[in-house]
Amino acid sequence: MLTVALPKGELLKHSIRLLKSVGLDFSAFLEEGNRQLQILDASGKARGLKVRAQDVPVYVEYGQAQLGIVGEDVLREKKPLVARLVDLGFGYCRMSVAVKASCPYKSPLDLPVNSRVASKYVNCARDYFQSLDFPVEIIPLYGSVELGPITGMSEAIVDLVSTGKTLKENGLVEIATLYESTAMLIAHPLSYRLNTDGINDWIDQLREGVTTEQLGVRS
Amino acid sequence: MLTVALPKGELLKHSIRLLKSVGLDFSAFLEEGNRQLQILDASGKARGLKVRAQDVPVYVEYGQAQLGIVGEDVLREKKPLVARLVDLGFGYCRMSVAVKASCPYKSPLDLPVNSRVASKYVNCARDYFQSLDFPVEIIPLYGSVELGPITGMSEAIVDLVSTGKTLKENGLVEIATLYESTAMLIAHPLSYRLNTDGINDWIDQLREGVTTEQLGVRS
Missing domain, CATH: 3.40.190.10 (Periplasmic binding protein-like II)
Known part of the structure; x- marks a missing residue:
C-alpha cells in the first residue's frame, strides 16, 4: 500500500x-x-x-x-x-542571514572575521560561509535563534524567514538570502x-x- | 549581572x-x-x-x-x-531501550545484529551499543520515535521515558535502561x-x- x-x-x-x-x-x-x-x-x-x-x-x-x-x-x-x-x-520562506538592526553590517562580508553565527541549520550556514571563503564559528541552537544576537552570544544568525515578523519583533534585519524554500x-x-x-x-x-x-x- | x-x-x-x-x-x-x-x-x-x-x-x-x-x-x-x-x-526520567511488546527480544543483546535503532539521542544510543560491543545502525529522528518500530523502520528505539504512558499507548516495552536522569x-x-x-x-x-x-x- x-x-x-x-x-x-x-x-x-x-x-x-x-x-x-x-x-x-x-x-x-x-x-x-x-x-x-x-x-x-x-x-x-x-x-x-x-x-x-x-x-x-x-x-x-x-x-x-x-x-x-x-x-x-x-x-x-x-x-x-x-x-x-x-x-x-x-x-514559501527563505533562509537568511540576519543581524541586529542597530549594528553596522550591511552584508555578511562586513561581519568581523571569526564572528559567531547561531543557527538551527548548521550545514546550510557552514556551506554558505565556506562558499564566501569567510571564516565564522557556527553555534548550533535548537530554538529561538534570535536570542543569539540579543544576548550577545553571536553576531549573526542563519534562519528561516517567512513573514519577517519574528525578526522585526526582536530588532533584527536580514542582510543576505542563502536560498528560497x-x-x-x-x-x-x-x-x-x-x-x-x-x-x-x-x-x-x-x-x-x-x-x-x-x-x-x-x- | x-x-x-x-x-x-x-x-x-x-x-x-x-x-x-x-x-x-x-x-x-x-x-x-x-x-x-x-x-x-x-x-x-x-x-x-x-x-x-x-x-x-x-x-x-x-x-x-x-x-x-x-x-x-x-x-x-x-x-x-x-x-x-x-x-x-x-x-526524573530514564533513557531506555524499547521494542514492540509483541516481539521476542528481552534484552538488547537479543536484537538481530545490525538492527536499526531509532533515537533522538544518537550519541547516547551509539555509546551504549558500542559499550555492549553490539553493532547496530542508529537512525536519527526528531520526534515521535515510537513510530520507528510501529512502521517497521527500526527494531528498537532509545528514548526518554518518564511515566511509560507513551510507550504503552504505542504497544512498546522497555528492555533496558541506559541511565537515569x-x-x-x-x-x-x-x-x-x-x-x-x-x-x-x-x-x-x-x-x-x-x-x-x-x-x-x-x-
Missing part, C-alpha cells in the same frame, strides 16, 4: 489539501484532539504518517513511506538520499524507479494537481 | 520554584501569553533566559548565562564544556572558578534549597 509521510506544522494543511485533490483524504489528521501518527485515507487506498518535518525524508529514505512532502530547507540541511520530484509551490514532493528512489505500488500514477496526478492549482491562483 | 538559563517544557515550573526559594523570582515566564525569552527577576538582581532544554548548555558554555538548569539527558547527549554542580532531584544545576566553568558576579553564593543557596526541599519531601 502507498504510504505518504506528511510534515507536522505549517505545511500540513496545504499538503492535505493537495492530496485531497487527487483523491487521498487525510483530513482526519487536522481534527482537533486527533493524536494518531498514522491513518488510512478515507478510501483505504493509502496510509499517511504525520511526523516532524525533519523526519519526513528519513521515512522516505528508508522506504517506510514511498512519498513525502517536505520543505526545501530540510532537504538542503539533511541532504537525504531521496528523489526530488515536484516543487509544490506552497510553504517551498514544499517539495519527494520519493524513495527505488520505489520511484520500479514504480512500486503504482506510485508514478500518484506522482503524475500530484504534478497535475499542482499545475492546476497554480493556474487557478494566476487566473 | 547574574544570568540563569532555564529550560522550556517539563522542567520550567520546578526550576522557577527552586529559584524563588533563594529569592530569584522568574514566575513571569509562567504567565499565560508571556512570549518573552528574557526577563529580569522581580528584584532586579538577575536575568533569566527561557530557551529550549538542548540550548541551555550552549548559553552556559559560551558564558551568556553563568548558571543553567538542564536534564542529565541533555548533558550526556551533548557533552558540553560546563561545570556540573548540583543534582536538583526533580525531573534528573535536572542538574550547571555553571560556566570560568565564572564558577573566578566567582564572577558572586555566583558561588547563589550556588550555595541553591544547594541548600535543594537539600531543604528533599528533607521536606522525606519528612
Whole structure:
C-alpha cells in the first residue's frame, strides 16, 4: 500500500489539501484532539504518517513511506538520499542571514572575521560561509535563534524567514538570502524507479494537481 | 549581572520554584501569553533566559548565562564544556531501550545484529551499543520515535521515558535502561572558578534549597 509521510506544522494543511485533490483524504489528521501518527485515507487506498518535518525524508529514505512532502530547507540541511520530484509551490520562506538592526553590517562580508553565527541549520550556514571563503564559528541552537544576537552570544544568525515578523519583533534585519524554500514532493528512489505500488500514477496526478492549482491562483 | 538559563517544557515550573526559594523570582515566564525569552527577576538582581532544554548548555558554555538548569539527558547527549554542580532531584526520567511488546527480544543483546535503532539521542544510543560491543545502525529522528518500530523502520528505539504512558499507548516495552536522569544545576566553568558576579553564593543557596526541599519531601 502507498504510504505518504506528511510534515507536522505549517505545511500540513496545504499538503492535505493537495492530496485531497487527487483523491487521498487525510483530513482526519487536522481534527482537533486527533493524536494518531498514522491513518488510512478515507478510501483505504493509502496510509499517511504525520511526523516532524525533519523526519519526513528519513521515512522516505528508508522506504517506510514511498512519498513525502517536505520543505526545501530540510532537504538542503539533511541532504537525504531521496528523489526530488515536484516543487509544490506552497510553504514559501527563505533562509537568511540576519543581524541586529542597530549594528553596522550591511552584508555578511562586513561581519568581523571569526564572528559567531547561531543557527538551527548548521550545514546550510557552514556551506554558505565556506562558499564566501569567510571564516565564522557556527553555534548550533535548537530554538529561538534570535536570542543569539540579543544576548550577545553571536553576531549573526542563519534562519528561516517567512513573514519577517519574528525578526522585526526582536530588532533584527536580514542582510543576505542563502536560498528560497517551498514544499517539495519527494520519493524513495527505488520505489520511484520500479514504480512500486503504482506510485508514478500518484506522482503524475500530484504534478497535475499542482499545475492546476497554480493556474487557478494566476487566473 | 547574574544570568540563569532555564529550560522550556517539563522542567520550567520546578526550576522557577527552586529559584524563588533563594529569592530569584522568574514566575513571569509562567504567565499565560508571556512570549518573552528574557526577563529580569522581580528584584532586579538577575536575568533569566527561557530557551529550549538542548540550548541551555550552549548559553552556559559560551558564558551568556553563568548558571543553567538542564536534564542529565541533555548533558550526556551533548557533552558540553560546563561545570556540573548540583543534582536538583526533580525531573526524573530514564533513557531506555524499547521494542514492540509483541516481539521476542528481552534484552538488547537479543536484537538481530545490525538492527536499526531509532533515537533522538544518537550519541547516547551509539555509546551504549558500542559499550555492549553490539553493532547496530542508529537512525536519527526528531520526534515521535515510537513510530520507528510501529512502521517497521527500526527494531528498537532509545528514548526518554518518564511515566511509560507513551510507550504503552504505542504497544512498546522497555528492555533496558541506559541511565537515569534528573535536572542538574550547571555553571560556566570560568565564572564558577573566578566567582564572577558572586555566583558561588547563589550556588550555595541553591544547594541548600535543594537539600531543604528533599528533607521536606522525606519528612
